Structures are given as structure tokens and as C-alpha cells.
Amino acid sequence: MENQVAVLVELQRAETTLKGILxxxxxxxxxxxxxxxxxxxxxxxxxxxxxxxxxxxxxxxxxxxxxxxxxxxxxxxxxxxxxxxxxxxxxxxxxxxxxxxxxxxxxxxxxxxxxxxxxxxxxxxxxxxxxxxxxxxxxxxxxxxxxxxxxxxxxxxxxxxxxxxxxxxxxTAENLKKYEAIKGLHGGVAVAAVVKGICQGCFVNIPPQMNNELIKAKEIRFCPRCNRIIFYQAPKQAEAQ
Ligand SMILES: [Zn+2]
Structure with a gap:
């Protein structure tokens, strides 16, 4: 199975771009x-x-x-x-x-x-x-x-x-279901980057331990405040976008 976090990030990226084009x-x-x-x-x-x-x-x-x-x-x-x-x-x-x-x-x-x-x-x-x-x-x-x-x-x-x-x-069917559900709650944005320890969806500080786990990107994590799927993004990568 492909890295589910990476797939979710890519899916969100594709859908956001699609929305912009539409x-x-x-x-x-x-x-x-x-x-x-x-x-x-x-x-x-x-x-x-x-x-x-x-x-x-x-x-x-x-x-x-x-x-x-x-x-x-x-x-x-x-x-x-x-x-x-x-x-x-x-x-x-x-x-x-x-x-x-x-x-x-x-x-x-x-x-x-x-x-x-x-x-x-x-x-x-x-x-x-x-x-x-x-x-x-x-x-x-x-x-x-x-x-x-x-x-x-x-x-x-x-x-x-x-x-x-x-x-x-x-x-996986379960992850897709989660993704769609969170997307429905948050105006089409289910996945948020965490840059310098801050969720870019709701701007809350992510606990350092969780942030470290995000860097490994093994399991799906959720923002403790907005509940979006979060992923680690290096500050330089964030600037380039
Ligand atoms: Zn958040």
C-alpha cells in the first residue's frame, strides 16, 4: 500500500487546484x-x-x-x-x-x-x-x-x-471516507500542512511530540483543534508554494 499520508496530501493538492481552475x-x-x-x-x-x-x-x-x-x-x-x-x-x-x-x-x-x-x-x-x-x-x-x-x-x-x-x-476505503467527511466539514479542505509547528488550517500550535511524529509521516494524524489531516512541511517548501 502506498503511503496514505502522501496520497492524501496529493489528493488535497489536486482538488484544491481543481477548485481554483473551476x-x-x-x-x-x-x-x-x-x-x-x-x-x-x-x-x-x-x-x-x-x-x-x-x-x-x-x-x-x-x-x-x-x-x-x-x-x-x-x-x-x-x-x-x-x-x-x-x-x-x-x-x-x-x-x-x-x-x-x-x-x-x-x-x-x-x-x-x-x-x-x-x-x-x-x-x-x-x-x-x-x-x-x-x-x-x-x-x-x-x-x-x-x-x-x-x-x-x-x-x-x-x-x-x-x-x-x-x-x-x-x-483505503476507510481513509477515503475520513477524507471526504473532514472535507465536508471544512469547506473542501481536509488536509492541512504543519509549518514550523503550526497547523496551516487553523493556526494552532501542534504539540512538539506530535510534530516529530509528523516528520516521519508514517501514520495519519489529525490536528488537535480543527481535526484536519495534518502533514509536516519544511518551511522552505511552504515558501515555494
Ligand atoms: Zn488545525
Whole structure:
């Protein structure tokens, strides 16, 4: 039978690492959602600029059509000048012409104003498209990094699960049961190192005699206070972790 203490230490190490990786992996969906939200926001800015150009184009078209219509109206009204019989009718036609010309003037003015607005909106749209393309590249790169991290987590988790399974098989049924029970009581940590005579699970001083026995690592010992399985760890080894 393998050294049960060593197996327990390794099992705890594997499970703690697994938990850490799972924690990192669980954060990934939120990170992706945040990225996606930012991308949509940038897309929204671009779409707003696009919508403004479209609405200005529609207004421009509307005014141009009105101008064509007014031009027709003007021609028709002008031809009426030659058909009128009385002065009064002639004056009425003149008044009508004046009104149409005024309308044409204001439509032309509106078209010129729209033209300036359109120039600005088009250049804004172009800038926002360039910006969006840049943001999109950043988004794709960030997403690629996150997804790579995610599959790296998957790979490590698979590997550790195999190690975990093998270690469990190396334990006696009784020791595995003890391990699981203590783990359940202590938030997933059943095994604690003793460094310089102090339990790293609850920071109690371990009696010197017990500490000496731990160094030999022959039998499973429990912390007198937190009841975790304890093992001796040299201070230098503890620092390296
Ligand atoms: Zn303890």
C-alpha cells in the first residue's frame, strides 16, 4: 500500500487546484458577456450614425420630389397667365405664382442646409465605422484569449480529474471516507500542512511530540483543534508554494 499520508496530501493538492481552475472557468461566461455587451454598445453607436444618414437621405429625397412637383406647378400656373380674361383673374394667378416661387425658394434653401448636414453625418458615419472595426478587432482578440483560457481550463480539469480518481483508488476505503467527511466539514479542505509547528488550517500550535511524529509521516494524524489531516512541511517548501 502506498503511503496514505502522501496520497492524501496529493489528493488535497489536486482538488484544491481543481477548485481554483473551476473558479476561473466559472468566471468566463460573465467575461464573455461583458465583452459582447461592449461590442453591442459600439455597434449601437455605428448604427445610430447610419440611421442619421438614412433619415437625412429620406428627407433630401422628399424635398427633391417636392421641388419637382413645385416646378410642374409653376409651369402649369405660368401657362394659365395666357388664358385669363380679367384683371382680377390675372392678379390671382400672379399671387399664386408668387406663392409657388416662395415655396421653391424655401425648398432649395432646405436642400442646401440638408446637404451640409449630410456631409457631416457621412463623415461621422465613416469615423464611427472605422472605430467600430477597430473595436471589433480588439473584441475578437479578447474573445480568442478568453476562449483559449477556457479550453486550457478544460484540459487541466480533465487531467486533474484523472489524477484525483487514481489517488482515490490508492486510498483505503476507510481513509477515503475520513477524507471526504473532514472535507465536508471544512469547506473542501481536509488536509492541512504543519509549518514550523503550526497547523496551516487553523493556526494552532501542534504539540512538539506530535510534530516529530509528523516528520516521519508514517501514520495519519489529525490536528488537535480543527481535526484536519495534518502533514509536516519544511518551511522552505511552504515558501515555494
Ligand atoms: Zn488545525
Amino acid at each position: 473558479g476561473r472557468k466559472n468566471k468566463i461566461p460573465a467575461q464573455l458577456a461583458e465583452l459582447e455587451e461592449e461590442r453591442k454598445k459600439q455597434e449601437g453607436f455605428r448604427d445610430e450614425a447610419k440611421a442619421l444618414v438614412a433619415s437625412l437621405l429620406a428627407k433630401q429625397k422628399e424635398k427633391e420630389q417636392a421641388l419637382v412637383k413645385a416646378g410642374d406647378e409653376l409651369r402649369k400656373t405660368k401657362s394659365k397667365q395666357f388664358e385669363v380674361k380679367t384683371n382680377k383673374e390675372f392678379e390671382a394667378v400672379l399671387k399664386e405664382l408668387e406663392g409657388i416661387e416662395k415655396k421653391i425658394g424655401s425648398l432649395e434653401e432646405g436642400i442646401i442646409l440638408l446637404f451640409d448636414e449630410m456631409e457631416k453625418a457621412k463623415s461621422d458615419l465613416q469615423a464611427s465605422e472605422v472605430r467600430y472595426e477597430e473595436r471589433l478587432k480588439e473584441y475578437e482578440e479578447a474573445k480568442r484569449v478568453i476562449l483559449a483560457k477556457s479550453s486550457e481550463c478544460d484540459g487541466q480539469m480533465t487531467e486533474l480529474s484523472v489524477i484525483q480518481g487514481d489517488l482515490k483508488k490508492s486510498l
